[in-house]
Amino acid sequence: MGRLGVSSSDTQQHLAEVFGVLATLARETGISPERGELVRADRRSEFDYFGLRTPDRRRRVAAGFSFTGQDSASVLAAWDEIWNLAENGDVMFTALDFYRRRISSRSWTPHDSAEFWGTAVGWIERIxxxxxxxxxxxxxxxxxxxxxxxxxxxxxxxxxxxxxxxxxxxxxxxxxxxxxxxxxxxxxxxxxxxxxxxxxxxxxxxxxxxxxxxxxxxxxxxxxxxxxxxxxxxxxxxxxxxxxxxxxxxxxxxxxxxxx
CATH class of the missing domain: 1.25.10.90 (Leucine-rich Repeat Variant)
Known part of the structure; x- marks a missing residue:
C-alpha cells in the first residue's frame, strides 16, 4: 500500500495517466524533445522534461484527471505518490498546478491547509x-x-x-x-x-x-x-x-x- 491508503497499482495508473496526457499534449502543441532537454539543462535538473509551455500545462491540469474528483484526502494521496515517483519534471509540476488553483481559492480552508501541509511538507525532498x-x-x-x-x-x-x-x-x-x-x-x-x-x-x-x-x-x-x-x-x-x-x-x- 502507498501512503494515505493509495495502493501501488492505483499509483502506477495515476502516474501513467498523467504522463500519457502530458506526452499527448506535447505532441499536439508541437513540442520537440530538444526543447525538453533545453529546459532540463537550463534548470540544471536531474529530471526529464517534455518542455511544455506553462499556460498549456496548467489549462490541461485544470481540466482534471480520472482521480481528481475523489475526496480531498484521496486526491492528495494520489498527487503525493505521483510527486514522489515521477521522474519527469513536467509531471511533477502538475501536482503543483493542481494545488495552485485550489489553495488560493475562496473554498480553501485552514483545515485544508493543515491537511495539505501534513503531506506536502515532504515534497521539498525532491526539489x-x-x-x-x-x-x-x-x-x-x-x-x-x-x-x-x-x-x-x-x-x-x-x-x-x-x-x-x-x-x-x-x-x-x-x-x-x-x-x-x-x-x-x-x-x-x-x-x-x-x-x-x-x-x-x-x-x-x-x-x-x-x-x-x-x-x-x-x-x-x-x-x-x-x-x-x-x-x-x-x-x-x-x-x-x-x-x-x-x-x-x-x-x-x-x-x-x-x-x-
Missing amino acids: DNWAHADDLARLYSFALADQPELVFPTLEEWSRSDNEWQRRIAMVSLIHYSGKNAVFLPIEPTLRLLANCAGDRRETVSNALGWVLRELLAVHPDAVLAFLETHATSMPRPAIRRATERLPQPERDRMRASLA
Whole structure:
C-alpha cells in the first residue's frame, strides 16, 4: 500500500495517466524533445522534461484527471505518490498546478491547509531546481498564512539548514507574490528567519533573500533598512542590489553607497 491508503497499482495508473496526457499534449502543441532537454539543462535538473509551455500545462491540469474528483484526502494521496515517483519534471509540476488553483481559492480552508501541509511538507525532498522550488514555496506560503504556528517552525528550521533549496524555499514561502498583498506576516519573525540566510553567497539563496527583502521594504521600510545596515557586511552585493532596486534612485544610490 502507498501512503494515505493509495495502493501501488492505483499509483502506477495515476502516474501513467498523467504522463500519457502530458506526452499527448506535447505532441499536439508541437513540442520537440530538444526543447525538453533545453529546459532540463537550463534548470540544471536531474529530471526529464517534455518542455511544455506553462499556460498549456496548467489549462490541461485544470481540466482534471480520472482521480481528481475523489475526496480531498484521496486526491492528495494520489498527487503525493505521483510527486514522489515521477521522474519527469513536467509531471511533477502538475501536482503543483493542481494545488495552485485550489489553495488560493475562496473554498480553501485552514483545515485544508493543515491537511495539505501534513503531506506536502515532504515534497521539498525532491526539489533540485528553482522552478519547482518557487512553485512549491507559493503553496507553502498559503499554508503558512492559514496555519502559521504549524508551518513557521519548519521554515525556520530549513533556514538554518545547509541545503540551498531548503533555505530558498524557507524565504520565498514568506511572501505570497510580488505586489500589493505580498507581505502577510509580522516583520520581526520574518527578519529573524532571513538573518539565518544573510551570509549565504549561493546564487539560488542570495537571489531569494534580495527578492523577499525588496517586497518587505515596501511595507516595512524602517525595519528592512535597519536589517540591511546590520547585515550588509555579510550579505552578497547582488542581494543588496535586488533588495533596494525599487527605492527612488537618489535614496537607492545613497543606501548602496553606505552599505558598500
